[in-house]
Amino acid sequence: KQEVTQIPAALSVPEGENLVLNCSFTDSAIYNLQWFRQDPGKGLTSLLLIQSSQREQTSGRLNASLDKSSGRSTLYIAASQPGDSATYLCAVVSDYKLSFGAGTTVTVRA
Amino acid sequence: DVKVTQSSRYLVKRTGEKVFLECVQDMDHENMFWYRQDPGLGLRLIYFSYDVKMKEKGDIPEGYSVSREKKERFSLILESASTNQTSMYLCASSFGETYQPQHFGDGTRLSIL
Numbered sequence A: 001k002q003e004v005t006q007i008p009a010a011l012s013v014p015e016g017e018n019l020v021l022n023c024s025f026t027d028s029a030i031y032n033l034q035w036f037r038q039d040p041g042k043g044l045t046s047l048l049l050i051q052s053s054q055r056e057q058t059s060g061r062l063n064a065s066l067d068k069s070s071g072r073s074t075l076y077i078a079a080s081q082p083g084d085s086a087t088y089l090c091a092v093v094s095d096y097k098l099s100f101g102a103g104t105t106v107t108v109r110a
Numbered sequence B: 001d002v003k004v005t006q007s008s009r010y011l012v013k014r015t016g017e018k019v020f021l022e023c024v025q026d027m028d029h030e031n032m033f034w035y036r037q038d039p040g041l042g043l044r045l046i047y048f049s050y051d052v053k054m055k056e057k058g059d060i061p062e063g064y065s066v067s068r069e070k071k072e073r074f075s076l077i078l079e080s081a082s083t084n085q086t087s088m089y090l091c092a093s094s095f096g097e098t099y100q101p102q103h104f105g106d107g108t109r110l111s112i113l
Helices: none
Strands: A004-007 A010-014 A019-025 A032-038 A044-051 A056-059 A062-067 A072-077 A086-094 A097-100 A104-109 B004-006 B010-013 B019-025 B031-038 B042-049 B064-070 B073-078 B087-094 B108-112
Touching (some): A010 A019, A019 A032, A019 A086, A019 A104, A032 A062, A032 A072, A044 A062, A044 A072, A072 A086, A086 B042, A097 B042, B019 B031, B031 B064, B031 B073, B042 B064, B042 B073, B073 B087
Antiparallel strands (some): A019 A072, A032 A044, A032 A086, A062 A072, A086 A097, B031 B042, B064 B073, B087 B108
């Protein structure tokens, strides 16, 4: 069974600092990996999707890397802003199913 | 943009009631999913469907059933609600291929009293 772990569980940084969020998974036989953002009481917004054949994806200030062989992904958020405060979830797809990590809750202090 | 709509944002029911949660997507997606999200446990897959009238159990199907009579609609049914089913329920949909991204609704926060 796929296990997805996100460390740390919570992170607080001053505005302008770069954010580094980590995700690890136990079974490297994945189709893709998705990073999501979740605001309190809301659903999930997809940020980036990395196919298993890719090493990284970029969207604006966000960059996600994938090392499938070691079972790791990292989400980088450059020059953080208070509006980046949210919970970030990573999820891997194996056989149609998404397996989620518990998330990292980020607070960006103004 | 993909739109996944869950019928209720908040719902309060009593133990023993039969509860229906509805989800509708507007992108002709083949796959639809129901998850529940609990603090410290993350999101867990309850059921999913890859076609009309088709369903597959996820990781925690006990106490739940689903219905997919039309492609755009996927219903989650709590046959006899219990307090341990108090949770945030999230619906998602995707195109048929496994590598396609899943798109989520805003969730239904269900409280069973």
